[in-house]
Amino acid sequence: MKxxxxxxxxxxxxxxxxxxxxxxDKMHKINADEKVMxxxxxxxxxxxTEEFIKRMKKQYKNKGFCYFAVDKLDDNEFLxxxxxxxxxxxxxxxxxxDIGWRxxxxxxxxxxxxxxxxxxxxYALNNLKLKKIYSIAPKxxxxxxxxxxxxxxxxxxxxxxxxLKNNDRLKTCVLYKTETK
Numbered sequence: 001m002k003x004x005x006x007x008x009x010x011x012x013x014x015x016x017x018x019x020x021x022x023x024x025d026k027m028h029k030i031n032a033d034e035k036v037m038x039x040x041x042x043x044x045x046x047x048x049t050e051e052f053i054k055r056m057k058k059q060y061k062n063k064g065f066c067y068f069a070v071d072k073l074d075d076n077e078f079l080x081x082x083x084x085x086x087x088x089x090x091x092x093x094x095x096x097x098d099i100g101w102r103x104x105x106x107x108x109x110x111x112x113x114x115x116x117x118x119x120x121x122x123y124a125l126n127n128l129k130l131k132k133i134y135s136i137a138p139k140x141x142x143x144x145x146x147x148x149x150x151x152x153x154x155x156x157x158x159x160x161x162x163x164l165k166n167n168d169r170l171k172t173c174v175l176y177k178t179e180t181k
Contacts, residue, residue: 008068009127011119014112015076016068016083018060019053023069026078027053035105036080039141041167059085065128067100070116072107079103082116084124084133090162093175096134097124101147108143118151125178134177136161138170148176 007015028049030036037043044052056066068083080103087098099120101113124130135153137144138161148155153176164171 007071009119009123010073011115013073014079014082014116014119015071015073016116016120016123017071018066019057019069021053023078024050024053027069027080030080030102030104033105036102039138039144039170041164041170056081056085065097065124067102068120070103072112079107079112082113083120084128084130087134087136091159093134093156093177096132097130099124099133099135099151099153101144114147114150117147121151121153121178132178134175136173136175138164139172139174140169145174145176148174152179153177154179 007017009016024046028044028046031044031049034043060066063086065084067081067085070079070082071077072079080101082101082103083099085098085100086095088095099117101117103113121133124133133153135144135148137148139145139158156175156177158172158174160171161173164173
């Protein structure tokens, strides 16, 4: 079992860390799961998964956050990612910091994504002192929208995502964000 000090922070059941190159094949396997990728326009290749991990490592080094690699604390099983990432696509709310998650389908419906997202949101607001955190998902992805609500984000509006404008099924997205105090 990994020592808790190997993690940047933990929740009750999850450890959050920077990425390792040894995560590439495990993340690619999650990305290859059609259930996991149901609300994405395509399944990433292994090379795209490797690029994503390198981009997250660089973002963590430069910003102190990324979509963190996540393990279960009880058995160190790699689950996928939960965390924060900069988004710069064309929209009236970008650039922004997005909170997002992607975990293996065998671990769904156990509250892990909600637990992890809540912990990452707390980390963003209290440790990193970020003021606004956003979350975006295709409108048809009600599971992700449920997590957004569960962690306390407030719906702002629906919009047509610039990167999905040619995908009729996915282009209408929901935008949630932290309540400004």
